Amino acid sequence: MNHTLTIQIPDNIYQTIITEAKTQAKSPEEIVVEKISPYSFQDKRSLDPLFADDEIYEGDAPIDGALNHDKYIYNEHPFELAGFTRWE
Numbered sequence: 001m002n003h004t005l006t007i008q009i010p011d012n013i014y015q016t017i018i019t020e021a022k023t024q025a026k027s028p029e030e031i032v033v034e035k036i037s038p039y040s041f042q043d044k045r046s047l048d049p050l051f052a053d054d055e056i057y058e059g060d061a062p063i064d065g066a067l068n069h070d071k072y073i074y075n076e077h078p079f080e081l082a083g084f085t086r087w088e
Helices: 010-026 026-042 069-074
Strands: none
Touching: 026 069
8 A cells, every 4th residue: 555645855865865766767755665675674773773783692691780770881880970879
């Protein structure tokens, strides 16, 4: 099923689409659909650099890594970074 979508785009983008359409002997609509299609079916996690690879760390890790990640990453607690002292 096809749908009609009306959008406003800047002149420079419109001219780029028209030029590419003429070069490839396609309609402007076909060019736009070709350009946006890869993004509509892409796994959203692959856009996030955190999830961009398939690497898995197999070594030892602290069990409280989520709770104390600032301590492990920066060797300080966020309160200490802000100039506060912690109550232990």
